[in-house]
Amino acid sequence: MRINSLxxxxxxxxxxxxxLRRPELMVFLPAATLAAFWLGGEExxxxxxxxxxxxxxIAGAFRFGDLAVAALADASAAPSLRSHIVTILDQVxxxxxxxxxxxxxxxxxxxxxDVLLDRHGRAAQTEVLARSAERLCAxxxxxxxxxxxxxxxxxxxxxxxxxxxxxxxxxLAARLQAAVAVPxxxxxxxxxxxxxxxxxxxxxxxxxxxxxxxxAAQIAADEALRNGPGAIRAFAPDMARRSADRDALREDLExxxxxxxxxxxxxxxxxxxxxxxxxxxxxxRWHHPDRGLIAPxxxxxxxxxxxxxERLGEVMLYNALAALSQWDKAGMAVPMVSVNFSACELRNxxxxxxxKWELDRFNLEPQxxxxxxxxxxxxxxxxxxxxxxxxxLARLGCGIDLDDFGTGHAxxxxxxxxxxxxxxxxxxxxxxxxxxREQQKMLGAILSMAEQLGLGTLAEGVETAGEHAxxxxxxxxxxxxxxxxxxxxxxxxxxxxINHRARQSVVPRIGQRAR
Numbered sequence: 203m204r205i206n207s208l209x210x211x212x213x214x215x216x217x218x219x220x221x222l223r224r225p226e227l228m229v230f231l232p233a234a235t236l237a238a239f240w241l242g243g244e245e246x247x248x249x250x251x252x253x254x255x256x257x258x259x260i261a262g263a264f265r266f267g268d269l270a271v272a273a274l275a276d277a278s279a280a281p282s283l284r285s286h287i288v289t290i291l292d293q294v295x296x297x298x299x300x301x302x303x304x305x306x307x308x309x310x311x312x313x314x315x316d317v318l319l320d321r322h323g324r325a326a327q328t329e330v331l332a333r334s335a336e337r338l339c340a341x342x343x344x345x346x347x348x349x350x351x352x353x354x355x356x357x358x359x360x361x362x363x364x365x366x367x368x369x370x371x372x373x374l375a376a377r378l379q380a381a382v383a384v385p386x387x388x389x390x391x392x393x394x395x396x397x398x399x400x401x402x403x404x405x406x407x408x409x410x411x412x413x414x415x416x417x418a419a420q421i422a423a424d425e426a427l428r429n430g431p432g433a434i435r436a437f438a439p440d441m442a443r444r445s446a447d448r449d450a451l452r453e454d455l456e457x458x459x460x461x462x463x464x465x466x467x468x469x470x471x472x473x474x475x476x477x478x479x480x481x482x483x484x485x486x487r488w489h490h491p492d493r494g495l496i497a498p499x500x501x502x503x504x505x506x507x508x509x510x511x512e513r514l515g516e517v518m519l520y521n522a523l524a525a526l527s528q529w530d531k532a533g534m535a536v537p538m539v540s541v542n543f544s545a546c547e548l549r550n551x552x553x554x555x556x557x558k559w560e561l562d563r564f565n566l567e568p569q570x571x572x573x574x575x576x577x578x579x580x581x582x583x584x585x586x587x588x589x590x591x592x593x594x595l596a597r598l599g600c601g602i603d604l605d606d607f608g609t610g611h612a613x614x615x616x617x618x619x620x621x622x623x624x625x626x627x628x629x630x631x632x633x634x635x636x637x638x639r640e641q642q643k644m645l646g647a648i649l650s651m652a653e654q655l656g657l658g659t660l661a662e663g664v665e666t667a668g669e670h671a672x673x674x675x676x677x678x679x680x681x682x683x684x685x686x687x688x689x690x691x692x693x694x695x696x697x698x699x700i701n702h703r704a705r706q707s708v709v710p711r712i713g714q715r716a717r
Contacts (some may be wrong), residue, residue: 205543250638284416287349287357291412294362294404303362306371307415308401310338310356310378313431315455318395320549322460326388327354330395335382355423357416366403368436375399375434398426402437453507454490455501459513464488466521468539470698471682472662474674477706481572483540483682484522485689486514496694509662511546519557523564523571525692534699540572541605545579549587554594568599574626589619596621597702603660607648617655625652627678629663635676636668649677 256555262583281354287307294305312318312334318328331354338348339354345361360366378399385392407415416438426435458464468486488496505514522539529536547553561568573595579588594600601699604617606626617625627648635641645661652659661673664683673681687698 216218233342284350284351284357287347287359287416288412290347291415293412295410295412295415297362298404298410299427301362304404305362305415306364306366306401306403307360308358308371308378308399309351309416309419310358310382310397310399311423311427312354313396313398313427315354316580318393322388322391322393326393329388330386330393333386334382334397337384339379341377341381346614351420357419357627368403371401371403372434372436375401379432379434391420396429396431398429398433398435399423400426400435406437408439422555436679440581441593451501451504455488455505455508455510458488458490459510459517462517463490464514464517465691466518466525467691468525469682469689470687470695470702471540471680472686473680474670474678474700479536479541479702480534481538481540482525482695483574483689484518484525484542486518487689506544506546509546511544512550515541515543515547521558523560523566523691525695526566526570527564528692529695529699532696534696536699538570538572538601540553540574540601542574544575545576545588546677548575548579548591550591551587552596555590557560557595558598569601572624573603574603574605575620576598577604592620596623613653614651617657622657624658624660624679627659627661629661629683630661632669632673632683633665634663634669636672642672645673646676652670653677 221407246279289304291307299305312330315327318482320329330348335350335356336349342348342358343361347359347361349357349359360371360374381398382395385394387393399420402415402418402422404410404415407418421441422435422437425441426433429435455464464486467487468482468484470479470480471481471483473502486498486502488498488501488717490496505511518541522541526536526539545597550556557571558568573592575592589673592602600619601624602622602623604620605624606628625648627645631641631645631648633641635645649659658680659678660680660682661678662682664670664673664681665685667685669683670681687702
């Protein structure tokens, strides 16, 4: 067909852009202009050369990033976001008997999304998600569908193909991870993100339904996130069972907290100089009615994932203060009790007021409560609420212990900023310190630093008399661990205190510090 006017050229270009909206069509512009000159002369040549790019631009053929973000924005604004992906997958399942085509669903979840929000705020998080959406769309093929999920993740429904195997999807997942890993500039700051991905092939879905395929990919993504950062997991049938077990455990945990099944056990801390009890640490233990005593490693991660950390903190604080009152009434004169506080609890703006109310309730001085804060919280946080809370607790008179020292890379500036009074040396520095000369050098350096900064020191994980003696010789102030006593219910602590004090007179003391 010969093009004789500008209107014909505009209509033709609009039709092409509306049908394909592909900037790749621009590669045909030289041929089109040559044809225009051959068929219509110089006037049509000029009109084609100048008009065609403008028409493509108006049609939106060059706005890949904007199209990606717009599509996601439309999807996220609609309440049928999840159903949009499900509808696409359902169509593939319906057509499969005739077309012989298959698909797969991937779920992309960002590692440490809460850290990004805490450090840089909601605006930065939104920008990172938008840029990630663009990059995911650019890394996929035409026909693949991306949509936002609740909680900030993305679901990807692959366009139907005749063959799709595990290795191909793993390679695609790795490509998506690489796309997300490109840093995003926000307010002159380069933000680095990573993601964990779970996926499920249509052939391995629990049911031939889009919702079942998406749910399977989500289960795999949750498993990847637990094993992240940067993990990739394919759905397996036992994942659903494990997920169901975790959900059941989560329900059990809520009931356990309400019924008092989760309560504090107390592990003593003693002076390396005098052997006197300097305090107890409150540690959570679950007394399950059927399974017996459950170790914290089994339930604490689930409890944290379930958002029950603050509820546990309330239980542990009450148990700790009640124990102090019991020891006072029994004439045991325990100086203080230590309680671990999670980052979640430290984000509560009313924490200091809450603790003061609890201390007044039990008629206890703030100096008898020690707050343990993990080193990684001190090392990594820029949350003003956490900083303010720890400072307020220090002003109140509570002790501040830096827990797991040596594992979170807290700077000296951070230690002073958070008004830390004592560092708890991680057990990795304590194990075999009586036999390993390198361990002794490392521990000696830590203790010398603490002495110069005027900080108290407590070594945890002491299991042998040799470790105990070497720590005393190196100048560590206090120790705790299985070598002194296992954590015990409050009912057993009084007898232990009496027996320990009876043995103090025969315990050898090391009064001179090693040089």
